[in-house]
Amino acid sequence: MSAQRVLIIEHNFRERIEITRFFEDLGYKVDAVQDGSSAESIINIKNSDDTDKNILLVIADIDAPAFNALKFLKQVKDVKPLTEVIFISEHPLVEEAVTLMKHGAFDFIIKPVTFEQIELYLKKLSVKKRAGQQNEGIKNSHTAPLIEIITSDKGMQRVLNMAKRVADSTASVLIQGESGTGKELFARFIHHNSKRSSMPFVALNCAALPENLLESELFGHEKGAFTGAITRKEGKFELANNGTLFLDEITEMQYHLQAKLLRVLQEKTVDRVGGREPVPVNVRIIASTNRDMKESIRNGEFREDLYHRLNTIPLTIPPLRQRQGDLRLLCDHFIKHYSIIDARDVKGMTPEAYQILSSQKFTGNVRELQNMIHRAVLLAEGEFIEPQDLLMEDFADVDIDDVDIDEDTSDPIKDNSYSKSLDEIAYSANAMTDAMRNEHPLRDFNINIESGSLRDIEERVIYNTLDRTEGNRTHAAKLLGISVRTLRNKLNEYKEKR
Ligand SMILES: Nc1ncnc2c1ncn2[C@@H]1O[C@H](COP(=O)(O)OP(=O)(O)OP(=O)(O)O)[C@@H](O)[C@H]1O
Ligand SMILES: [Mg+2]
Secondary structure, X not given: OOOOEEEEEOOOXXXXXXXXXXXXXXXXXXXXXXXXXXXXXXXXXXXXXXHHHOOOEEEEEOOOOOOOHHHHHHHHHHHOOOOEEEEEEOOOOHHHHHHHHHOOOOEEEEOOOOHHHHHHHHHHHHHHHHHHHHHXXXXXXXXXXXXXXXXXXXXXXXXXXXXHHHHOOOOOEEEEEOOOOOHHHHHHHHHHOOOOOOOOEEEEEOOOOOHHHHHHHHHEEOOOOOOOOOOOEEOHHHXXXXXXXXXXXXXXXXXXXXXXXXXXXXXXXXOOEOOOOOEEOOOEEEEEEOOOHHHHHHOOOXXXXXHHHHOOEEEEEOOXXXXXXXXXXXXXXXXXXXXXXXOOOOOEEOHHHHHHHHOOOOOOHHHHHHHHHHHHHHHOOXXXXXXXXXXXXXXXXXXXXXXXXXXXXOOOOHHHOOOOXXXXXXXXXXXXXXXXXXXXXXXXXXXXXXXXXXXXXXXXXXXXXXXXOOOOHHHHHHHHOOOHHHHHHHHHHHHHHO
């Protein structure tokens, strides 16, 4: 059975990647493009019996370049009548939104788009499709999304088996693990393997909101309950009714609110802020934290009674550095994955690149590895990822004379700003590992005005880098952000000067 397809048209690099990842985590196949013309070429593949080419949903940023939203929508309705389109925009025009809705857009939303919003759309879509199937007997490709947890590690397999065994119960689950280890992935896995899988999975990050807002997000509020409560609002508990509520970063919830949460869990009813009647709810709770719960309890930050209530099934995901065997597996998985998604022909990684990869600390765990491999797949020139592709710099053939050496040489991002869009730089900066920072040629390198001409400084930076790479020119060139040819020319120049 093939997974369903989604097309994303988003010019903002970071948002494109985040939405893509969100859908992939749910098991969808994703085509992500940044402009209208690429989107058109995907949509214009005729619908066929090969359901793989049919697209369930398009999410389109109407501000993408070369993108005419109305023309595109008409094309979709013409070529792929079963495909739904949701438009998004940062600065929407009312008339445009109205026109698009009239022409059959599924919805029009203002940025920022939350993943919960998208999940609710997916639910609506699957209900609509099911109704369509019953009414018209249409055969479509709806299959339950796959959630893939890749591991060969014994410890992880124990956690995974436990998750499988308890998925089908109503027991609360507490998932602990460092950032990026896969806590949310496990939460979704449990939900999708439970009897509740056709009901909503609603996630709420408890660290993201101040106490009063978090309370009304969780439990909802009545109209007029406080200033700004202009309409009645259902809380996450009600939205997740009969489904699963994922309370992410639960240790960040304020102490006072923890007591209210405990009451809801015990009584299975919620009191909306300003509400009179308790509302009955049937919700399975999965909570997660990357902090040491026991310590939070000792420090008086987390209620012990709530901890015991949540901790019916404790799952602890080991950090990536404790499961070396998974590194290769995840690495190959992400290479394959991003090669398909970004239409690259990358087949693997050279042994040298893998050696560098395995020496990384991966404090950001699987997420950090995933970002690094995604970037490497995009940077790789051949079929195999080379060591330099694992670094953020890829400035082949840029002459060092063109590099602006800023006074703030401690910032390794600044001197590359010419080669990438701002979004990409921000993304790379986030994904840069400690190892990369430590290797940067300007690390520990003090430049003062007395230290000579720019050319002298350049020469010192180059020799210093060569020292650091023990004479390896390819590696040094990559660290310096220049091509090996430029490095060779520079070295010849310095030799001639003597
Ligand atoms: N074992 C795995 N197999 C495949 N993908 C994984 C695995 N573990 C994590 N990932 C991927 O790594 C990314 C991070 O995972 P996730 O968001 O679940 O981590 P997290 O523990 O919730 O992180 P944070 O604490 O930062 O919120 C996701 O894209 C997820 O799909
Ligand atoms: Mg998370």
